[in-house]
Amino acid sequence: MRRRDLLKLGGLAALGASAAACGGSGSGSGSGGDVELQFMYWGSTFEKAAVERMLKQYQQKHSGVTVKPLYTPDEYDVKLNTLVASNRLPDVGYVPLAMSFRLGEQGKLVNLFPYLKKYPQLAGYLPDAYLWSGQDNLHGVATANEIELLWYSKSAIAAAGVTPPPADAASAWTWDQLVETAYKLTVDQNGKHPDEPGFDPKQIKQFGISSSITYGAAWYGFLRSNGVDFADEAGKKCLLDTPEAIEVFQNLQDLIYKHRVAPGPGQLAATGDDVPGTNILLKTKRVAMVVDGHWSLLDMNESKVDYGIGVLPKYAEPFTSTQVAGASAVFAGGKHEQEAVELFAFHNDPRYVDLFAKGLWMPQEKKYYEDQAAIDSWTKNDLHPPEFRTAVVDYARDHGVPVFGNRVKNMSSISSDVLTPALQEIETGKRPAGEILKAAAPKITSMLQGWQHTQDL
Amino acid sequence: MTAVATPDKTARRGVAPTQGLRRPRRYGRILLYVALLAGSIPTLLPFVWLVRSALMQDAQMFVSPPQWLPSPFQWSNFSEALTTQPFGRYFLNTLVIAVISVLGTVLTCSVAAFSFSRLRWRGRNVVFALLLSGVMLPYAVTLIPTFVMWQQLDAIDTIAPLTVPSWFAGAGGGVFNIFLLRQFFLTIPFELDEAAYIDGASPWRVFWTIVMPLSKPAIIVVTIFTFIGTWNDFLGPLLYLQSEENYTLSLGLASFQSMYLTQWGYLMAASAAVIAPIIALFFFLQRYFIEGVTLTGIKN
Amino acid sequence: MRRLETRWGILMALPAILGFVIFTIGPMVASAFFSLTDWTIGGSPSFTGLDNYTTMVHDELFWKSLGTTTYYTLGAVPLVLIVSFAVAMLLNEKVRGLAVWRTIFYLPTLVPAIANVVLWIWIFNPDFGLLNSLLRQGGLPGSQWIYAESTAIPSLIIMSTWGFGNTMVIFLAGLQGVPRHLYEAVSIDGGGAWRRFWHVTLPMMTPTIFYNLVVGVVGTFQVFNQAYVMTEGGPNHATLFYVYYLFRKAFTESEMGYASALAWTLFMIIMVVTFLMFRNARRWVYYEMAGAR
Structure with missing residues (x-):
């Protein structure tokens, strides 16, 4: 369906405006170099707080970029489908895995393959983390590792x-x-x-x-x-x-x-x-x-x-x-693809997200399973019991x-x-x-x- | 639907609002109360279970065999549950939607009912029968195209898809309200209209100053049915609302359920808190409600 | 005057007529068109003729969901009718604290669907739920309720019966409309309570029963929430309700074309069922005045 801005119901203009402010991939203000991104995700209240902290950090490190969280704890697939149908995709976000392949094939997700050279961090993930919808078409990664x-x-x-x-x-x-x-x-x-x-x-x-x-x-x-x-x-x-x-x-x-x-x-x-x-x-x-x-x-x-x-x-x-987790992806059609990809690389980086040290997520980058200092950076704390190294880190790496x-x-x-x-x-x-x-x-x-x-x- | 749209004369007969026709003998009365009690226990038990669970610590809820009394009483479930999510906001959102819908439904449905009951124009009965046939239409048929329509109007994530239809006589389900109001209007003596018309009143004036003031019970019924329907609607908000700040109570509760998978005490407390206001509202209005339905006499 | 009436009559019916055209006729036609296309969310519809309908004939789950929904309807509608009729009869008597009784029996109708589902999940839990707890205290074996294929639908029927309030209110209204003199006539003839019920109440109530039957069948055929939030159609498709299957096709698997075909098929089924009910109604529904149908 083509998107046509038919007559808007006059009396609803105010409401429409408030909705437009929090929806739509093209909602960046355009002038003045300000970039506005939208990040859509689900999760427990705890994950919500962590994601909000991550987004705050990202905005501190990238002045001129504001990220609006679109938190959708329930019926994520239905909601995302309605967003696809109404052409109001966010910029970056979680995608239910099965759906990510469909959206990837429909070209609704940015192919990250060309970005791997530019962001070497993205190239250092566990091989199973990558999600491909065709030769050299990398439409996303699993958000975090889970076993x-x-x-x-x-x-x-x-x-x-x-x-x-x-x-x-x-x-x-x-x-x-x-x-x-x-x-x-x-x-x-x-x-x-x-x-x-x-x-x-x-x-x-x-x-x-x-x-x-x-x-x-x-x-x-x-x-x-x-x-x-x-x-x-x-x-x-x-x-x-x-x-x-x-x-x-x-x-x-x-x-x-x-x-x-x-x-x-x-x-x-x-x-x-x-x-x-x-x-x-x-x-x-x-x-x-x-x-x-x-x-x-x-x-x-x-x-x-x-x-x-x-x-x-x-x-x-x-x-x-x-890899028992959902996917993360960059949605196509946004005005600020570059910034969106940066946010994507940032959003599950253990250096900025405390969900790894708190025990909800396991990292996707290989080094966190191989390099001692990197392993310690997320597992050496009170929340990870002594047996964690063999029962989780080694187990995931060698028997996953x-x-x-x-x-x-x-x-x-x-x-x-x-x-x-x-x-x-x-x-x-x-x-x-x-x-x-x-x-x-x-x-x-x-x-x-x-x-x-x-x-x- | 022919049977539903019945002529006016029987309905106009009117019924005295007193109930009970005869005095049953004593043992009959005892039996009556026993039956009422027996019926109300299974009706109320789920509520007892809800409140009991809402006041329990998670650990106690999962004990087998189940225990009936919370120990200790975990009152904090309520305060915690209601502060973790902006339930106040959801409440307001729901209220706004419900009030707009009720206003629209009452106004447009009663205007239409007036036209279908007290104004004679050619094709009236055909149009009314057509509208009534809409009741048979499953909402699933219109669900997808209606969704596409709102999407094209760029109204996703606004309250428009949830409220605008009510200003067009509530779309599908609204026909029921027109029917109900029409039946009631038919019981009001036509002589009143005729006198007013002779005095030069317009149909609008007759509607507004004669028929409406006499129809309070029916209007209250429509109000309550519409209010409850909107208040409890889940599918509509699920499809059309996206941002958390626009959520309704039903939607908030559903997302609460996903967020607090492991904190059932909170979930029960939140559920109890969502149910409470509507029960209170009903308790105060129930007298008018039953009277209204009764007087309206949904006959044939 | 005549002209004035026509003008005002149409004007005042206009919102309703417009609403009917915009929100019923329009979507119906659109839905019929979509049902002839292959259309995935995010793509554009391509015309495929009757393909969706022929697919449906071979779609096991379509038949399964139709069967499930019919089973549920056949169980839930009569049960709700009987229970609400019985309670309405009780509430039609002169009893003390009528307001309280009415509120009690109407209460379940007020519970929002989601809260209702949360509540019943707990009532049905085989391990720590209310029902099994009561059964075991009474020395009876518990049940798996919604967690076993054979008991899932009966469980949901019990759950739906709990919310009989609206049907009850309409019965109550009907009961109060039964003319008094008819009862008096039976009493004068020396008839007791049973005869009053059998020869006056029941026949006089047939139009109301019929109304509730039609509304109940049409509504129950569209059952959705329980399957969506509670059972997700399980176990083993035991609660795969038609509209839930349709919704899943449309909004999770995003096959909008096929879902539209499912919707239209449902419409036709309901039309046929309603038509049959009306045809059959002539045999048992009592109308006060001959010819006043």
């Missing part, structure tokens, strides 16, 4: 007298070790474990483990560890119906219904809107161990949980999902696999139409995982359009 970890309550572990989850990949638990420990950590209201007679599965006081079935990032590491991927190398055939994949999902389903050591759907699962966060689960000891993202660290510290961090259990080689959701084409349709419903069915436990996956995989295959483009710099 999946095994969080646990220290006091729950101590009370059960079991060894805590190992904090380095080399000594990662096998799946059986995880199940065994989970048994010891699960107790009903009468203090009975699931393998004891008289155990009441309806009245469980403390679950051993929670590991989401519906959240891809939570199980992708297991899948890869068992030697299989979401799709084949061409990205045209879904592999979720292979014996290896079925084993992974059957094991997850068994945690709930066979071993009864994990909460069922809606009960206390760790991800989703309608449940308490991992911090509350561990603090109240409703669950002793939880598979959840690194970002939980912030909440753990905020709510003063007595937590520990371990690596995920393994099948063969240990793996965890990385970028989560499939960012790399499979047509993922949002696949996810909402087939994958999520199938996973929900596994979670409700009415049918074995294999049956469900064998029905779902061909449907996914028919929707697959290959992997997203990747390339070396």
Whole structure:
């Protein structure tokens, strides 16, 4: 649709003016060399405060540039879509990953590839951080790195007298070790474990483990560890119906219904809107161990949980999902592309954003995982426990696999139409995982359009 | 819709505003109160649960089996929740939208209802039937084009898409209001109009000085229905409002939900606080409200 | 005078007529056009004829969402009608504290959709929610409520029944319009409460019941909020409501053309259903005056 400024409703001119002031990529004032940018983002209140501090710093360092934050905590994709439809894109901002590829292909996002030479910092990211919508078309990066970890309550572990989850990949638990420990950590209201007679599965006081079935990032590491991927190398055939994949999902389903050591759907699962966060689960000891993202660290510290961090259990080689985050991008069509790209490079730089040291984000630049001084700059503080180096930094660097959701084409349709419903069915436990996956995989295959483009710099 | 648009004579019969027709025997009365009580418990229980949760610490909410009484009472949930986000601002935004919508709806709907009930012109009934058919139209059909239209008018992120339709008789759902007002207007004796016309009054004058003052109950009903509808609207603000400073309460609450995923005590407190003013408003107006609907007699 | 009336009549109906043209007819026509195009947000529409409609025939989720919505409607509408009719009957009696009772039963209608959803998520939670807590205290097994395929829709039906206030108010209005002399006639004939209900109240209320039925079906077919905020259509598409599916196609997957086709199909379905209801109505809806339909 072409944008036409039809008759504006006269009586609404005042309102329109106030709206125009806070919207529209071309809202820079033009004259006098002043630059006005708009930065659109989501996140918790905490992230909001940090982003505001970052923007303040940026404006201090770049006089003549003002950045307006457009904070949109809810229904981000709907909102961004309406902005695209109405041609009122911000200059820089977060973009839901799947959508970023579509916008990239439509040319709504600035190709950052030509800027890599000019801003060497941008060229130093982890290779998996880059998002390509075609050869030499770099439409964005994942905002920050995130990986999946095994969080646990220290006091729950101590009370059960079991060894805590190992904090380095080399000594990662096998799946059986995880199940065994989970048994010891699960107790009903009468203090009975699931393998004891008289155990009441309806009245469980403390679950051993929670590991989401519906959240891809939570199980992708297991899948890869068992030697299989979401799709084949061409990205045209879904592999979720292979014996290896079925084993992974059957094991997850068994945690709930066979071993009864994990909460069922809606009960206390760790991800989703309608449940308490991992911090509350561990603090109240409703669950002793939880598979959840690194970002939980912030909440753990905020709510003063007595937590520990371990690596995920393994099948063969240990793996965890990385790049479990949204994208950031520069929107096309703005008047000040140069400044926007500068803001883009700035917005997730650990030197200016305290979300890294506070524990919400992990850096995207390689040096923060390799260079000792750089590693210390974000991890040497009270908010990062001693095991953080091996359980997170080394683990992410050496055993990370970028989560499939960012790399499979047509993922949002696949996810909402087939994958999520199938996973929900596994979670409700009415049918074995294999049956469900064998029905779902061909449907996914028919929707697959290959992997997203990747390339070396 | 033919059945909905029924002739006037039955409605004009009027009904005495007293309820209750007969005195049930004693055991019948006891049964009546038992039934009312039994019905009101499930109606009220969710509210009790809301208030109880709003006063709890997060940790206590997740205990199994659940506990009924907060200990300690976490009053700070309210102050914290209401200060972390500009709920005052959201309240004002919502109020502005609601008031503009109510004014527009009441005015344009009653004018139209007057025309459809008390002025005779050719094609009147056809037009009215056509308007009524709009009730059958799912909003989903008009959703996308209406969105595109406002976008072309550059009115996204203004309150125009949320208020302007109400000044055109509230668009789709507004027809219900016209219908309701029309039914009520039909109960007012036509002799009053005729006398005024003989004195040389214009139709507007008849509308404004005779019909409107006699129609307060119906106007209050339309006011309340419109007010509640606007106050609770979620989809409209979700699509059309973008900047945080323009958010309505519903939208603010939804974003609050995303921001405080882990702080359920706050969320419950915020929800309770959002519900409270509208309950208060209703309590004060409910007498007129029920009376209004009753007198209007949404018959056939 | 006649002329004056016509002039004023049209003038005063003008806002409503304009509103109808601008906000109903216009968008309807536009929507019909969009439904014949392939149009993604950010792109421009290209004409594809009836492609969207043929795609729909083979779209499993279209049928699924239609089924889900029908199931929900068949459950929610009768339940709301029965409950609100029963409560309206109670409130039509001379009871003490009528204002308080009325407020209590109308209260749920006042809760904003989002707050409502937040509240019910907590009521339905299998682990620490209100319902399971009550059931277990009564020695009954709990349910998975919205978290299991088989109970998700019934749960949402319960939730919708809670907000029966508006329907109740309209029933109340209808009840008060039942002419007294009819009751007296039955009483004189020696009829009891049951006969009064069966031979006077019910027949006299059929127009109101019919009205609430039509409004209820049309409204319920468009259910959206619960799926959008609460269940996201899950588990396993159990609550994939039609309008939610449409919204997802339009605003998250940005397939505006296909979504418009879905919208038009819904319109036609509702038209057909409404038409059938009206045709059927002749058989059971009682009209006071023959020919005064």
